[in-house]
Amino acid sequence: xxxxxxxxxxxxxxxxxxxxxxxxxxxxxxxxxxxxxxxxxxxxxxxxxxxxxxxxxxxxxxxxxxxxxxxxxxxxxxxxxxxxxxxxxxxxxxxxxxxxxxxxxxxxxxxxxxxxxxxxxxxxxxxxxxxxxxxxxxxxxxxxxxxxxxxxxxxxxxxxxxxxxxxxxxxxxxxxxxxxxxxxxxxxxxxxxxxxxxxxxxxxxxx
Numbered sequence: 001x002x003x004x005x006x007x008x009x010x011x012x013x014x015x016x017x018x019x020x021x022x023x024x025x026x027x028x029x030x031x032x033x034x035x036x037x038x039x040x041x042x043x044x045x046x047x048x049x050x051x052x053x054x055x056x057x058x059x060x061x062x063x064x065x066x067x068x069x070x071x072x073x074x075x076x077x078x079x080x081x082x083x084x085x086x087x088x089x090x091x092x093x094x095x096x097x098x099x100x101x102x103x104x105x106x107x108x109x110x111x112x113x114x115x116x117x118x119x120x121x122x123x124x125x126x127x128x129x130x131x132x133x134x135x136x137x138x139x140x141x142x143x144x145x146x147x148x149x150x151x152x153x154x155x156x157x158x159x160x161x162x163x164x165x166x167x168x169x170x171x172x173x174x175x176x177x178x179x180x181x182x183x184x185x186x187x188x189x190x191x192x193x194x195x196x197x198x199x200x201x202x203x204x205x206x207x
Contacts, residue, residue, distance in 0.1 A: 003029040004119055005049030009039045009065065010081065011057045015104065019052065022108055028115070036065035043074055050118035055082040055089050055101075063089060066096045077118035081106070090190075091156035095197060100190045135198035141183045147201075149176040154193060154202025 055062035080101040100114040152162035
């Protein structure tokens, strides 16, 4: 059986080594690239797979590489890696179509879950209309305040800013955020963002 291919794009050789080791020992084939520029030069001739893309790189950062891939019509699913907990950048990556984002150093289980999600997307064309309809149904379960909090999160705003804008405490924002996750039936923030974007939230945020 042919191994699934992961294109790993990261300028840190230590990350390339460690992530490659985890993926290879988990049954994946890995092709590493030391910069987004190099990857973009080779991607048209690359075998289909999942792209694991660092968000902070010299020359071109991960978001720029992702936009270039979209402009080139490259539809391979992208999982973003960030070492900075940069919520705004992560939200933008999701808006641009990233499947997931992971903070470095990422837990092995989280890494494999994200990669497997990416391959599910690669193997089936997404029913966009169905996803949008389901997202609207889930969003409808939220209270107006919970929806406002989710809108702020979908715009990439930190909890403190959302709290200030809504006239509530950051702690209350955290409570609403937890309730949103429960009502949307998701376990990770990227999954909540996916539903929010499918339902049309976050459009007035980061462009």
